[in-house]
Amino acid sequence: MPNNELGTAMSNKHRQSLSDDELLRYSRQILLQGWDIEAQERLKASRVLIVGAGGLGCPAAETLARAGVGHMYIIDDDVVEASNLQRQTLFTPEDIGQCKAQTAQQALQKINPFITVKYSSQRLSAANARAILQSAQMLEATTGPLANSPNPNSSSKPNDTGQCLLVDCSDNFAVRELLNGLSVHHNLPLLSASAIAMTGQLALYEPYKNSGCYHCVFGSAIARQGQDDTPLSAGLEEAPSQNCANSGVLASTTTVMGNLQANLALQFLGLGHNPLHGQLLIWQGSSMTQNLLRYRQDKACPICALPKLPN
Numbered sequence: 585m586p587n588n589e590l591g592t593a594m595s596n597k598h599r600q601s602l603s604d605d606e607l608l609r610y611s612r613q614i615l616l617q618g619w620d621i622e623a624q625e626r627l628k629a630s631r632v633l634i635v636g637a638g639g640l641g642c643p644a645a646e647t648l649a650r651a652g653v654g655h656m657y658i659i660d661d662d663v664v665e666a667s668n669l670q671r672q673t674l675f676t677p678e679d680i681g682q683c684k685a686q687t688a689q690q691a692l693q694k695i696n697p698f699i700t701v702k703y704s705s706q707r708l709s710a711a712n713a714r715a716i717l718q719s720a721q722m723l724e725a726t727t728g729p730l731a732n733s734p735n736p737n738s739s740s741k742p743n744d745t746g747q748c749l750l751v752d753c754s755d756n757f758a759v760r761e762l763l764n765g766l767s768v769h770h771n772l773p774l775l776s777a778s779a780i781a782m783t784g785q786l787a788l789y790e791p792y793k794n795s796g797c798y799h800c801v802f803g804s805a806i807a808r809q810g811q812d813d814t815p816l817s818a819g820l821e822e823a824p825s826q827n828c829a830n831s832g833v834l835a836s837t838t839t840v841m842g843n844l845q846a847n848l849a850l851q852f853l854g855l856g857h858n859p860l861h862g863q864l865l866i867w868q869g870s871s872m873t874q875n876l877l878r879y880r881q882d883k884a885c886p887i888c889a890l891p892k893l894p895n
């Protein structure tokens with residue numbers, strides 16, 4: 585067993601045993617070098633909250649469902665439109681006009697009846713965020729001494745959050761900033777991706793490691809963009825005003841990025857690995873190249889670095 589050390593660190597309560605039918609279904613994954621039954625059992629015990637059931641959310645959710653992530657929760661307030669069908673892989677023409685979150689939930693549950701998929705057709709907001717996190721069981725695991733600690737300076741990982749993951753598949757900066765705030769406040773890892781035209785970005789932020797958050801990386805660029813039309817000099821992010829609706833996106837861009845997101849999620853949830861620690865992945869579809877950019881915590885970041893004022 586290659587993961588004895590991890591297995592000790594992540595106790596039995598992080599695993600759920602597999603039936604014979606599940607062992608058969610996941611057999612090709614369990615055969616993988618570096619993977620094993622314990623990793624698969626950790627996936628079964630895992631909980632993911634997927635925000636957005638669009639171009640990123642469809643492929644990411646489908647791969648996580650097929651791979652055996654046991655508890656999934658999808659939130660999206662949109663309905664399926666004809667222009668979505670080019671890239672949003674869980675939908676068919678018959679679904680036009682239907683709620684995306686519910687349609688995705690039904691498709692995922694059909695793909696894998698061994699997992700639990702729930703949904704909300706609300707838009708994630710500051711007002712409903714806590715209720716959504718509770719419904720998605722994101723807060724249940726954070727029952728240790730650092731549970732729900734708003735202390736941004738905590739240097740160690742909460743003892744139980746290894747099985748929870750916020751998956752940002754949204755298409756706008758307001759939701760990403762909200763998710764980032766929730767990630768930092770509740771010490772929850774945030775896997776954030778974006779895709780536009782023929783390029784995409786991906787990062788997995790772990791606020792309990794003081795290694796930087798989404799705002800550390802993109803906050804100044806967002807603020808600058810809000811003041812004028814200056815292009816983002818770092819080339820790290822599309823302009824906040826850009827989205828797939830006004831800038832276009834190749835069908836493969838979102839599918840690639842959604843599956844890169846799933847690739848990282850599976851390693852993180854199954855093995856406790858974050859191969860992108862402190863790095864932002866930039867994928868350029870036009871040149872078929874991929875680059876990693878290092879980032880650090882911004883010591884003046886109002887989200888993850890500066891002490892919070894008491895409420």
Ligand SMILES: [Zn+2]
Pocket residue numbers: 796797798799800801881882885886887888889
């Ligand atoms: Zn930060």
